[in-house]
Amino acid sequence: MMQVRVRYFAVFREVTGVETEVVDTGASSARELFSQMADRHADLHFEAAALVAVNDVMADWETALSEGDEVLFFPPVAGG
């Protein structure tokens, strides 16, 4: 088990009602962590175009996590 900080943005923050939370997890990847958080927050659903960043660097959903990481969950972006 390790401890990571999770941050939610835009609609993810609205549906969880949480901006940031510290969680204990055994997740082997960002994808698995998202899945665990979706179990915790009933209205949080994975979106095919969702993006993830770890420690302020864009990552991919298979990225392995480490103790103390800050994981940012981005819903589908819509700039411009």
Place this chain on the structure above:
Amino acid sequence: MNFRVISGKIDLRALRDAVGDFENGACVIFEGLVRNHNEGREVLRLEYEVYEPLAVSEGEAILGEAERRFGPLKAACVHRDGLLELGEAAVVVAVSSAHRDESFRACRYIIDEVKHRLPIWKKEHYADGEANWVNCQRCAAHAAG
């Protein structure tokens, strides 16, 4: 810093001057404006949310990619954060190069990548009082208000 996120109105002239260069005979400026409709619904205003640290670093990376692909050129981009009214510019891209082709191509590349990669979200506020996050397939039921 050639990529910036601001909450006030974008100064078009300043952006054009930022890419000005006597070596460059072409300047292309793209403005993305707040439109009064989307997918059949009347839109009153837009609300942007930007995660600035990563938006800026990714934005700078995109400008660098454009220069490597189409340069030599000068490029700058500004994106708004917060609440925008109809007709306001949400994003402006300015590119200058010796000849026009490189500027047009680089400008197109930059705006396309900005829309796809930057951690920026927009919520449309509609005439009927509802509001939705754009591009979010399963969000409609949750985004009212």
